[in-house]
Amino acid sequence: MRVLKLNSVTVNYGKYSAVRQIDIEVSEGEIVVLLGANGAGKTTTFKTISGLLKPTGGTVNFEGAPINGKSPDRIVQAGIVQCAEDRKLFPQMSVQQNLMMGGYIHRSKKTQLKESLKEVYELFPILYDKRDESARLLSGGQQQMLAIGRALMAKPKLMLLDEPSIGLAPLVVEQMFTSIQHINKDGTTILLAEQNANAALSIADKGYVFENGRIVIEGTSEELFSNDEIRKAYIGA
């Protein structure tokens, strides 16, 4: 079943078009990756899906219904949660309080929140050990885990992950992608923006390559892996 469909979406910042007429399709249970350099339009696309930006043209459909024009909190309630780039946390709150903020839309369902909290701690045991510590004292990798854990607390059907590997040590990146795969196997569809094409394509079902706000290549992971241009530009082999 198709979960998300972007139909010829264009987003402008003033006169400048950040993305131009892009089409993206994500089916249930997939991991889909958006590849591209900084400023190619990946984050703009994410912000448009999550309602933080309004498209100038085109439509965004989620589970068959248009969501462009809905407010961001409505979109989260519909089941799309964005895990923001730069691992933005609430530094003055504890790890657990950060996670509870992620469960904001389920705030009245206390037992469900406890259950979700348990699941996140099972996925990232280090967060349980540090649950009462201030979020600002976490390492980069732990902060990323917390950001992902916080997004999971909302029980999303579709999770948008914006460059989760940025600035992390290679070993931590590997762990991160294993966790992402794990989340996906538990039933969350994932749309991933990455520059680390090698790691991303190894877990993704398909990918889209962004250049200057346009999608230039799309295909399954195998197709993209075997594409010479992509190997040269993003994998470096």
Add this chain to the structure above:
Amino acid sequence: MSSIFTKKNTVIALIVLAFVIPFVLQNQYYLHVLTLACIWSIAVYGLNLLAGFTGYLSLAHAGFFAIGAYSLGLLTVKAELSFWLAFLVAPIITMIIGTFVGIIALRTKEHFFAIYTLCVGYIIYLIIDKWDSLTGGVRGLIGIPSPANIGPISFDTPLSQYYFVLVVTLLCILMVYRIVHSLTGRTFIAIRNSEELALSLGISTAKNKLLSFVLSTFFAGVAGALYGSFIRFIGPEISYTTIMFDFLTYLIVGGIGTLSGPIVGTFLIVLLSQNLQFLQDYRMLIFGPLLTLLIIFSPRGIVGFVLTKYHQHQRKTSAVLKDARAKEG
């Protein structure tokens, strides 16, 4: 030794001190000043909720303070309502007006929000000053009653008024404490941190900002109503920008975005300016540079400074302990 100075014990000690201080001071004038400081601090708590915890600096706060005072005054003097009913209704009126102002004001952000609310505050002043038939204009409103008796308890002495204001102040602080430590409070902090991040977690920032705005006007309204019943005469100058900037100074000196900042700042400056009264307006020559230094070196005020030092000390001791344990192990 340090176990005696826990947070809980300190708070209890301060409350006990607040209750016994009238017997220690035996000075009517100081009692008057302390009562006023309590009233101001309630208003500053309201401002702190919005400016400190939610990150929206409203400069219309003195206006809402005046709306609370004038609501109580008009309801008791002109509508001849009973005191307690008027005391309940005054903050509600303030909140209703606050809701309408908030809906429009919160369409703006940052300095535009500050400028917009500054204008709203000035408009409130002009309305009070010029609407002679309702507010009495520059002549003000005279004859506001003190709190009516509750059974055998009367509020006609300065001492009983002090206790009444003190109890209301403590209740307000308790309310703010509960709000800040609830999910609602953390939602406000999330908005202050990053509205975009709050939105992407599913928080309706528009609703929560309005809630914070209205709550802040509630505290301004309560403070205003208390002021009216305590001073018993109010004029348009209580809505003027000087009062607004007094509130802001109390908040910044005490510590913006901290729980005890409003009470620390208000009491410190009110008591200090009483003791420096012989200097008249030259006091500002002392306050100005002090405030500038404080903002540069401790933007979160006195309380923020103490908290930072305390956390640094804690981190150091826990690191030392860890090292010691590592050596033993």
